[in-house]
Amino acid sequence: MDAVSNPYSPGAGTKPPELAGRDDIRKRVSVCIERLKRGRHDKSILMVGLRGVGKTVLLDQMRQDAEAAGAHTVRIEAPEDRSLPAILAPQLRIALLRLSRIEKAKDHAINALRALAGFVGALKVNFGDIEVGIDAEALPGLADNGDLESDLGALLAEAGTAAQKAETALVIFIDEMQYIEETQFGALISALHLCSQKGLPISLIGAGLPQLLARAGNAKSYAERLFDFPMIGALDSNAAARAITKPAQDEGVVYDDQAVAKIVQHTHGYPYFLQEWGKHSWDTAQESPITSADVDNATQTALAALDESFFRVRLDRLTPSEKKYLRAMAALGPGPHRSGDIADQLGTKVQSVAPTRSSLISKGMIWSPNHGDTAFTVPLFDEFMIRIMPKN
Structure with missing residues (x-):
């Protein structure tokens, strides 16, 4: 087969040739934005899901959808080592x-730029x-009080007023939201709440790992009333099959049914893995x-590629004790697992490995679906871990 014509595109945040199985959530966001443009309230949306389910791709597609519908947007990613004001201010300046x-909207946008100058x-x-x-x-x-909240x-109230006068909406898209420090996250939630109370057309569409839901609740108790938290998971078998077969069909190539079934089985329907197996x-x-x-x-080549890129880049960030903890988890299966069972696997007490568990949660490697439970944030x-560390 011609490698140049290969339609599949495994990569971090790379849009697949067929964005299968995500029409409902895209429609939900489009409705939210259209309601805001018409002066009607709607909840902001924070998508949660494991690594490799396509949250970043979805976020970027939703931004394109929003801009095509006439909304003004801000797009940022929350890294682990920078503050929310630092990453938000430059992009908000561009939108204003x-x-x-x-x-x-000119006068109100200039007022918002003056507010941004005071804020910074x-x-x-x-x-x-x-x-x-700041050009103002x-x-x-x-x-300019010096209090973030x-x-x-x-x-944001000034920015929302400018958007209102322009008869549009201002939509902030943030990826990797689990890395926003809790007090800064709380300030963002509070600011959005204020804009909602004022009826301003400003919204947040975010994405993050599953612990984002708990972090939002910890930051502000009313977060669940301000946001919807749709879970973005693996594709069902029909959507997964379409993600594989449609790009090939567009190139005049077909799969036999058993081949498609095997790919869906190997990948468990996770979009990133579908792209690797397809490629x-x-x-x-x-x-x-x-x-x-x-x-x-x-x-075999797909697994080798994943081991050297998608999985390896995460493993290399870990300390020896963190790797050992994850290997003990892996010995128990995909999970979730009770913290006590993992400690037993390591031959130690829960309290002894609690700091390691906390560190892995902070690094986004594991999360707690329920109190005392631990699960991987990275599918498969x-x-x-069993391939890379055959012996625990």
Whole structure:
């Protein structure tokens, strides 16, 4: 098969050729944004799911959908080592400059830029990583108290007013939200709550690992009333099959039914893994149709590619004790597992490994579906740990 024509695209946040099985959530977000544009309230949306389910791809597609519908957007990713004000301020500046070009929103957008100037100036003391030039003079008393919660609320209220005057919506898209520090997350929730109370067309569409739901609740008790938390999971068998077969059909190539069934079985329907198996099955096959034997041959190369990239990049961030903890988890299967069972597997007490567990949660490697339970955030990581560390 021609490698140049291979339609599959495994990669971090790379859009697959067929975004199968996600129409409902895209529609939900589109309705939310359209309601805001018409002056009607709707909840913000925080998507939660494991690694490899396509949250980043969805977030970017939703942003494209929003902009195509006339909304103004901000897109940021929350890294582990930067503050929310530092990553939000530069992108919000760009959105406000665009709003300032709309005549009926111009004055309000300029006011929002002046609020942003005050916001940045006041918070530089506490958040030294803020680096942004503002083309406006700060207005004393506007978003410049030096308190993140009150200043962010004032800032977003000004931005929301500008969007309202422009008869549009301002939508903030944030990826990897589980890395936002709790007090900063609380300030963001409080600011959005204020905008909702004022009836302003500003919303947050976010994505993060499953622990995001608990983090939101810890940050502000009313978060569940402000957000919907749709779970983004593996694709069902029909959608997974479509994600594999449709891109090939577009290139004039077909799969036999058994080949498709094997790919769905190996990948468990996770979108990233579907792209890996599709890519390697295509490269392995000599001609159409792609057969079950082709998939068998591709499985080893697909696993090797995952081990050296998708899985390895996460393993290399871990300490020896953290790797040992995950290997003990893996010995018990995909999970979730009781913390006591993992400790027993390690031959120690729960209290002794509690710091290791907390560190792995902070690094986004595991999460707690229920009190005392522990699960991997990366699908199939248990199988990888057994391959990479055959002996516990």
